[in-house]
Amino acid sequence: MVMPLRKIAEDPCYQALxxxxxxxxxxLSGVMLVVFFGYIxxxxxxxxxxxxPIGDHSxxxxxxxxxxxxxxxxxLTGIYVRRAKRDFDPAARALVEKYTSE
Known part of the structure; x- marks a missing residue:
């Protein structure tokens, strides 16, 4: 079955996601940029x-x-993966199920 991609793209839940x-x-990208460019x-x-040197070491x-x-x-990668598994993936699955069951 072909998913109606246009309907999904127009869905307010999808747009919010x-x-x-x-x-x-x-x-997260901003945090990483600040850390990296700060180091540079x-x-x-x-x-x-x-x-x-740290103390008397080389x-x-x-x-x-x-x-x-x-x-x-x-x-930051771990934080993203955790959030994606908890929030983003279930919401995307729900949208796919909503439109494939129609």
Whole structure:
């Protein structure tokens, strides 16, 4: 059975779902951009800060801060997946069921 894509696209529930998902993804993208560009700006304008050794060791602050950027990306991905499974996927499934059962 072919789904009536035009009907789904015109459905207010679908439009609300798309808007909610877009707001959420833009918010997460904004957080990631701030973290990433903050890290890049520190590298560009204050290399000495990240080049300082941690205590008496040879590892510099740049290593854990860089790993922190990666961990933030992983965390944000997990947050998105959790929200998608909890909110977005069930709403999309409900729309598909609504229009395939007609």
């Amino acid at each position: 798309v808007a909610r998902r877009a707001r959420f993804t833009w918010a 700006l520190v590298i560009a304008f204050n290399k000495e800060l990240l080049a300082r 590892t510099t602050w740049g290593i854990p801060v860089g790993l922190g950027v990666i961990l933030v990306a992983i965390l």
